[in-house]
Amino acid sequence: MPRRRFSTAERTALYLAADGYCQVCGTALEAGWHGDHIEPHSVGGPTEILNGQALCPHCNLQKGDTYMRLRKWQEDGLRKFLGTAGDFLAVATPGAGKTTFAVQAAKAMIDRGEIANIVVIVPTAHLRGQWAKSAQRGAGIKLDSNFVNRNQQIARDFDGVVATYQSVAASPLLWRKMACDPRKPTLVILDEVHHAGDSEHLAWGAALSEAF
Numbered sequence: 001m002p003r004r005r006f007s008t009a010e011r012t013a014l015y016l017a018a019d020g021y022c023q024v025c026g027t028a029l030e031a032g033w034h035g036d037h038i039e040p041h042s043v044g045g046p047t048e049i050l051n052g053q054a055l056c057p058h059c060n061l062q063k064g065d066t067y068m069r070l071r072k073w074q075e076d077g078l079r080k081f082l083g084t085a086g087d088f089l090a091v092a093t094p095g096a097g098k099t100t101f102a103v104q105a106a107k108a109m110i111d112r113g114e115i116a117n118i119v120v121i122v123p124t125a126h127l128r129g130q131w132a133k134s135a136q137r138g139a140g141i142k143l144d145s146n147f148v149n150r151n152q153q154i155a156r157d158f159d160g161v162v163a164t165y166q167s168v169a170a171s172p173l174l175w176r177k178m179a180c181d182p183r184k185p186t187l188v189i190l191d192e193v194h195h196a197g198d199s200e201h202l203a204w205g206a207a208l209s210e211a212f
Helices: 008-017 057-063 072-082 098-111 126-139 165-170 172-179 193-197 199-211
Strands: 034-037 052-055 117-122 160-164 186-190
Touching: 008 034, 008 052, 034 057, 052 057, 072 098, 098 126, 098 186, 117 126, 117 165, 117 172, 126 160, 160 165, 165 172, 165 199, 172 186, 172 199, 193 199
Parallel strands: 117 160, 117 186
Antiparallel strands: 034 052
């Protein structure tokens, strides 16, 4: 069986590479910090420093089993996404894994401390549950798929919400208030955004511009 634990020399190298700080949350590492496999050992990740990182126990335990191996285009797209501060358009064929890409992009921003909330907007109601399940399964992200406008704000026990374009069109100023609060940086994901440009849904596009 391949070894699971990093050697003393490897742990020292990981600690020095992290400059003594958790590579997810940035807190100073204390005695008992974890040598973590970036690609989990359980899915074949090798026990070597190139696949290792120094994490505080909390971040390593939070990571759990949410690792997901990405396709080549998803890895390339994620690097490009994390390298830009503006809007980002991802275009891929049906079944290529656009939802997985978006979920992992959101997780990366959470891990880097860049966002505090996630708002996902979808064209149909049945996609709300699918999105919530994908986010929970793929990254441990909890999205409220039952959110309605009268709730006024995202519940504290959720990382964000999934709603429809119709909901935004019904109250764009509410969504602007939720998504543009500087105290809670928010990532907005517009799933199948081309629907907002359809001639029969011109109100959707106007509401998105006003809300986000």
